[in-house]
Amino acid sequence: MGVRGLQGFVGSTCPQICTVVNIQxxxxxxxxxxxxxxxxxxxxxxxxxxYWYTPESWVCGGQWREYFxxxxxxxxxxxxxxxxxxxxxxxxxxxxxxxxxVKRRLKNNxxxxxxxxxxxxxxxxxxxxxxxxxxxxxIFTRFALKTLGQETFCSLQEADYEVASYGLQHNCIGILGExxxxxxxxxxxxxxxxxxxxxxxxxxxxxxxxxCESLGLHVADLPLLACLLGNDxxxxxxxxxxxxxxxxxxxxxxxxxxxxGNIILAVSDYISKVLHLHQGEKKIEExxxxxxxxxxxxxxxxSYLLPGQISPWLVQKPKVIITDxxxxxxxxxxxxxVPMCIDPESKPEVPVCTxxxxxxxVPMCTDxxxxxxIPMCTDxxxxxVPMCxxxxxxxVPMCxxxxxxxxxxxxxxxLNLEAFMCMHPEIKxxxxxxxxxxxKQVARMHHVHSESYLVYNIMSNGEIxxxxxxxxxxxxxxxxxxxxxxxxxxxxxxLLLGDWKDGTSTGPVxxxxxxxxxxxxxxxxxxxxxxxxxxxxxxxxxxxxxxxxPAAQARRLDSLLACFNLSSSKEELQAIESPLRxxxxxxxxxxxxxxxxxxxxxxxxxxxxLCLQGKSTSQLMNLQLDYINSRAVQLGSLLVRGLTxxxxxxxxxxxxWTTSEFMPWNVFDGKLFHQKYLQSEKGYAVEVLLxxxxxxLTKFHNLKAVVCKACSKESRxxxxxxxxxxxxxxxLGRQGSSSHRTGSTHGHPGQGQPWRDQGPGGRQYExxxxxxx
Numbered sequence: 001m002g003v004r005g006l007q008g009f010v011g012s013t014c015p016q017i018c019t020v021v022n023i024q025x026x027x028x029x030x031x032x033x034x035x036x037x038x039x040x041x042x043x044x045x046x047x048x049x050x051y052w053y054t055p056e057s058w059v060c061g062g063q064w065r066e067y068f069x070x071x072x073x074x075x076x077x078x079x080x081x082x083x084x085x086x087x088x089x090x091x092x093x094x095x096x097x098x099x100x101x102v103k104r105r106l107k108n109n110x111x112x113x114x115x116x117x118x119x120x121x122x123x124x125x126x127x128x129x130x131x132x133x134x135x136x137x138x139i140f141t142r143f144a145l146k147t148l149g150q151e152t153f154c155s156l157q158e159a160d161y162e163v164a165s166y167g168l169q170h171n172c173i174g175i176l177g178e179x180x181x182x183x184x185x186x187x188x189x190x191x192x193x194x195x196x197x198x199x200x201x202x203x204x205x206x207x208x209x210x211x212c213e214s215l216g217l218h219v220a221d222l223p224l225l226a227c228l229l230g231n232d233x234x235x236x237x238x239x240x241x242x243x244x245x246x247x248x249x250x251x252x253x254x255x256x257x258x259x260x261g262n263i264i265l266a267v268s269d270y271i272s273k274v275l276h277l278h279q280g281e282k283k284i285e286e287x288x289x290x291x292x293x294x295x296x297x298x299x300x301x302x303s304y305l306l307p308g309q310i311s312p313w314l315v316q317k318p319k320v321i322i323t324d325x326x327x328x329x330x331x332x333x334x335x336x337x338v339p340m341c342i343d344p345e346s347k348p349e350v351p352v353c354t355x356x357x358x359x360x361x362v363p364m365c366t367d368x369x370x371x372x373x374i375p376m377c378t379d380x381x382x383x384x385v386p387m388c389x390x391x392x393x394x395x396v397p398m399c400x401x402x403x404x405x406x407x408x409x410x411x412x413x414x415l416n417l418e419a420f421m422c423m424h425p426e427i428k429x430x431x432x433x434x435x436x437x438x439x440k441q442v443a444r445m446h447h448v449h450s451e452s453y454l455v456y457n458i459m460s461n462g463e464i465x466x467x468x469x470x471x472x473x474x475x476x477x478x479x480x481x482x483x484x485x486x487x488x489x490x491x492x493x494x495l496l497l498g499d500w501k502d503g504t505s506t507g508p509v510x511x512x513x514x515x516x517x518x519x520x521x522x523x524x525x526x527x528x529x530x531x532x533x534x535x536x537x538x539x540x541x542x543x544x545x546x547x548x549x550p551a552a553q554a555r556r557l558d559s560l561l562a563c564f565n566l567s568s569s570k571e572e573l574q575a576i577e578s579p580l581r582x583x584x585x586x587x588x589x590x591x592x593x594x595x596x597x598x599x600x601x602x603x604x605x606x607x608x609x610l611c612l613q614g615k616s617t618s619q620l621m622n623l624q625l626d627y628i629n630s631r632a633v634q635l636g637s638l639l640v641r642g643l644t645x646x647x648x649x650x651x652x653x654x655x656x657w658t659t660s661e662f663m664p665w666n667v668f669d670g671k672l673f674h675q676k677y678l679q680s681e682k683g684y685a686v687e688v689l690l691x692x693x694x695x696x697l698t699k700f701h702n703l704k705a706v707v708c709k710a711c712s713k714e715s716r717x718x719x720x721x722x723x724x725x726x727x728x729x730x731x732l733g734r735q736g737s738s739s740h741r742t743g744s745t746h747g748h749p750g751q752g753q754p755w756r757d758q759g760p761g762g763r764q765y766e767x768x769x770x771x772x773x
Contacts, residue, residue, distance in 0.1 A: 002180035004230040005260035017210040044177030060670030061636025062134035091155040108468040123627040142450040215268035223304035233300040452651035465513035473517035480516035490530030544654035556656035582661040604676040607689035632677040
């Protein structure tokens, strides 16, 4: 979200800080200045998703082939100009920013309600003005970029901090994103993704030095300004009265700046004329109404300090000696005040480059899909830090991942983070999950390199989240994906955290922040692991992740199938060719779980997967739909969320399948599925669904037979909708207890609803957890 009001202020009141630049020219200048160093741009990928998703259709579940082609064109434009791209994705939501995350998710719920109202009233695709990012877009973008040979990282803390750190420490020519926080960080130039013209590589550069000139501030003052205005750490209301006090005494109000713009000018004026006057003489809390928010304020200011940086506004006393890999630990409460400041104008230039020819040997890890070696993230624990040789006096620590053996607790958001934790030792929290260090490190490595999904989050602090899905809160027939896939996640928890015996009073509990209709998100759902039925017992993570024994691969596959409760269908699934095997696994699980899925739905899912194999990107792009069906919209998103569960299970089980098997551009297309759904709903013959392609007909019946046979083992008979009136009486609504199954309960007598937490403090569910509250 960035700094409140700053984006509008820059556009309306300070347009002089925006300069049109040609990125190719910036790269040429960089090559001249630093011979042998590849010009590099660090990309905040989460800011770019809307820019990258160019397909016209977005509501049907995603046009993944078109999206992949758009990513390929984006990468090619920079590669042809000799520019290297480094991509960062958010790896977790920090506890201190959970409230902001919840606020945005609830806002998204309101937007989704409007989308479904439009679909049901207009029966057409909502316009781009209602655009909502397809489910799983961020997750699958990581894998798409890796497939395209790009270096892709997943953050261990707030992604913008790691992006800014990487940009500064690797002397990047810019940060490509859309977040005003990049105007606050003292790092490399900030380039706008929203204004990028891919054909010419021209965009807008936003200059923080010119911003300071306009506001009468120093670059080192910007973190203070950001916190007083409000950001993701300091709520906007925290200093509201202070801002209005500044505005009431501000004598240079500008008519064209608007109320928010004049507040920014007034607060800046107060900083430059009042706070600067007493800087070094008084503590900041003596000059600002911090009250009980003092620690949060310090945390907010320090969150913008990159490795090696300090703030003049944190009056500090060194507590330890600075070493090559540490910054001084600072105590703002000390009676011996030592004001410290880095002059932003005297910052030495450090020719740090990312050219592989001029760096030390970089540790490598192997991508489980391509088997291609990729550079490991710079990790201080590995003692191998790739960096160009620079004079010792100017050497910059090159770690993009702060060294820690636990994730930040609520009060441990990334500050200058070693310093802040010395300032506030009382807020330190131990790691909540007891995991072997070697296993934890493997999970960490896969997380950082975007090779896994949620595994490290589960193992490190037992907390995960899932954003909004296109689900109609007024449709009572389909359970939310959060509940449908919960038994899978519970079995993964058992795999990662150890078996959980039902009925005991202690053990691991995972906090799930999953968005679903009726969930206020005031608290997480507390979810316990669910034991798997696996012949020979549950294998250890050492076997699944580290063993080179040939038998270990079979154990990995057995574990994957057990997570979906499909061990009995192993032979049938192994006989299916890639990439349809993983999809078939998912369809079996879905149809066992959800009684309101019909034979027509199964036909549509299978037909679109087969027809997709023979479609070009342009054919999919030109596909036209008669109308949009709200149920088909939900089913498309439901399937894509299932594909993300396959990513989770596959990575937790040690990658028994290659990730290409469940990448959506290989098995799913939103418009194509929608077309097959509409045809199947009208009663079209299978031959019509398959576009009269006889070679697909045999595959279709084989896949259908595998799904139906596996479902019959669970006493689930898939029938057409014409049979629903008699066969599904009372079973369609969420109020009906049979509209959703929890999976097979054999081996778990009396298990009941396995996702319910019966421990103290857990959310108490209604008897029917599918009810729309």
